[in-house]
Amino acid sequence: MKVLLGTGGRADGFDALARALERAQEAGDDLTVAVLETSSDSDVDSVAADVREQVADSGIDAEVRVLDGHPGSQLVEFAETEGFDRIVLGGGQRSPLGKIDLGEVAEFVLLNADVSVTLVR
Amino acid sequence: MTDRTYPDETVGSFPPPPAAFTDGDGREIRIRESGRDDLDALVEMYGDFDPADRAQGIPPVDPDAIREWLDLIVSPDAVTVVAEHDGRPVGHAILVPDSGDGYELAIFILDEYQGAGIGTQLLEHLLGQGQTAGVERVWLTVERWNEAAIALYRKIGFETSGSESFELEMSIRI
Numbered sequence: 517m518k519v520l521l522g523t524g525g526r527a528d529g530f531d532a533l534a535r536a537l538e539r540a541q542e543a544g545d546d547l548t549v550a551v552l553e554t555s556s557d558s559d560v561d562s563v564a565a566d567v568r569e570q571v572a573d574s575g576i577d578a579e580v581r582v583l584d585g586h587p588g589s590q591l592v593e594f595a596e597t598e599g600f601d602r603i604v605l606g607g608g609q610r611s612p613l614g615k616i617d618l619g620e621v622a623e624f625v626l627l628n629a630d631v632s633v634t635l636v637r
Numbered sequence: 638m639t640d641r642t643y644p645d646e647t648v649g650s651f652p653p654p655p656a657a658f659t660d661g662d663g664r665e666i667r668i669r670e671s672g673r674d675d676l677d678a679l680v681e682m683y684g685d686f687d688p689a690d691r692a693q694g695i696p697p698v699d700p701d702a703i704r705e706w707l708d709l710i711v712s713p714d715a716v717t718v719v720a721e722h723d724g725r726p727v728g729h730a731i732l733v734p735d736s737g738d739g740y741e742l743a744i745f746i747l748d749e750y751q752g753a754g755i756g757t758q759l760l761e762h763l764l765g766q767g768q769t770a771g772v773e774r775v776w777l778t779v780e781r782w783n784e785a786a787i788a789l790y791r792k793i794g795f796e797t798s799g800s801e802s803f804e805l806e807m808s809i810r811i
Contacts, residue, residue, distance in 0.1 A: 611741055612710075612736075615741075620801075
């Protein structure tokens with residue numbers, strides 16, 4: 517399966533990346549990682565560097581791409597034009613009370629993607 | 638999040654617990670401050686919670702996950718009150734400190750005790766206990782379709798502070 521993982525550098529995105537790499541190992545997914553420009557404090561280039569390191573450590577041959585611009589729409593457009601079967605995203609951060617906060621990218625992608633979307637918990 | 642907004646004006650004073658009243662269905666309800674001593678009783682209450690009333694993943698369903706969640710949020714820094722009927726909790730409300738100077742609020746009432754005025758009393762006494770503890774800024778998130786809850790929060794004095802996401806965010810200054 518051709519899988520596109522999107523992350524802006526939040527902790528849940530790195531958890532999702534770890535799981536996507538595990539699954540790629542087991543199932544032989546063709547994994548691509550898109551690093552997104554989100555409104556979080558993380559700098560895109562340093563997130564991309566951390567992602568490349570995590571990918572390299574896993575031994576999986578996954579391409580890492582930085583997508584500039586509005587994160588949700590860029591990810592959906594990339595998934596459609598490149599023919600991905602599935603988009604994978606972090607499952608959201610927890611509020612102080614433990615409530616799930618999905619974040620801007622997940623909300624946009626869930627409503628606008630025309631491929632299946634997996635939120636990793 | 639550090640960009641959370643709060644109303645400029647404080648809402649006034651709320652009554653601190655304890656309190657006792659007769660609810661809309663004629664049941665004698667007591668409200669008191671709660672804490673870590675109540676964890677066992679609260680785990681039991683949340684075990685009876687209607688899964689349809691869950692919000693954004695809480696409360697968890699599995700008993701071990703309920704205990705783990707309560708153990709985390711019912712910290713010494715949290716403000717928490719319980720509504721009891723016949724000596725067992727039927728409602729629980731809590732303020733949990735965020736990473737800034739605000740507190741996140743949540744309230745849970747067992748299905749068979751909803752719609753009887755317990756939520757209003759529990760919220761007012763939670764905020765009263767909060768004022769006693771020096772809490773000034775409180776926020777919450779609520780599903781957009783949950784009109785009953787939104788109406789209750791408005792009645793207490795909460796104002797909408799964020800509406801860009803799936804959930805509505807509301808805040809109050811006390």
